[in-house]
């Protein structure tokens with residue numbers, strides 16, 4: 001009889017909570033502990049001047065080094081961090097640590113470098129985002145213009161009025177603003193004249209086939225021209241081949257990021273590859 005009971009309980013349990021749910025409950029619980037357990041790691045992907053191959057800055061890209069599951073990609077846990085609100089402490093941790101790393105590199109003599117940090121929608125809407133950034137920069141005595149905040153189009157058009165206000169505060173502080181994954185959002189181009197932007201980052205999906213696909217080439221070329229005409233900087237994401245690099249240089253897009261130069265790597269590896277002691 002007890003066997004039967006446990007059997008029916010099991011069936012109930014199985015139908016109500018499938019494996020996926022159990023797994024996500026487990027992951028959610030461990031995400032709560034991740035910062036305390038020191039499981040978050042920032043990788044850095046160099047941003048390169050395609051003409052000289054010199055490093056101009058880096059993008060901070062978060063990874064979660066889970067004790068049982070190994071390295072987890074941000075695409076797999078940022079949405080959960082957003083849902084649970086954990087993105088607020090985690091995002092603060094990323095910002096502080098990326099800025100500390102930049103300060104270290106500047107003190108090592110690499111004063112030209114910038115640091116790009118991705119913000120999620122929820123972080124961007126958080127009331128004390130701007131004071132938090134200001135405090136971080138002040139306590140490290142970092143020049144605000146070396147911090148580049150990356151936002152996506154969808155984030156900023158979600159609540160346009162609030163977004164413009166936030167961006168103005170960031171600009172006043174002296175921080176630079178980049179539009180990430182440019183060209184993939186569901187927004188009109190009109191917002192470009194209302195937002196105080198500094199940089200457009202051409203989405204990797206256009207760069208991928210830029211040398212084989214005429215439409216991708218046309219879109220990429222148009223984004224570069226658009227940026228130039230609006231007096232914005234332009235960065236190409238996801239450059240993987242010498243041909244893509246050559247194409248971009250021929251269109252006067254100088255700054256790029258991609259596996260052709262380097263994958264996102266740990267700070268020490270980036271130092272070894274790009275930052276010889278000065």
Ligand code: C2E
Nearest residue numbers: 061062073074075094118119120238239240257258259264
């Ligand atoms: P993203 O900001 O657009 O970052 C660029 C992504 O493209 C990175 O993926 C990077 O590893 C990848 N990538 C760069 N160059 C190449 C290339 O040549 N080929 C290919 N195939 N991929 C390339 P990653 O590190 O997995 O990050 C994915 C996304 O997760 C980021 O996209 C960003 O939206 C988000 N993310 C990462 N770190 C953070 C963070 O600290 N906070 C927030 N809110 N989001 C983050």
Ligand code: MG
Nearest residue numbers: 059118150180
């Ligand atoms: Mg980014």
Ligand code: MG
Nearest residue numbers: 180181201237
């Ligand atoms: Mg991107």
Ligand code: MG
Nearest residue numbers: 104267268271
């Ligand atoms: Mg170091």
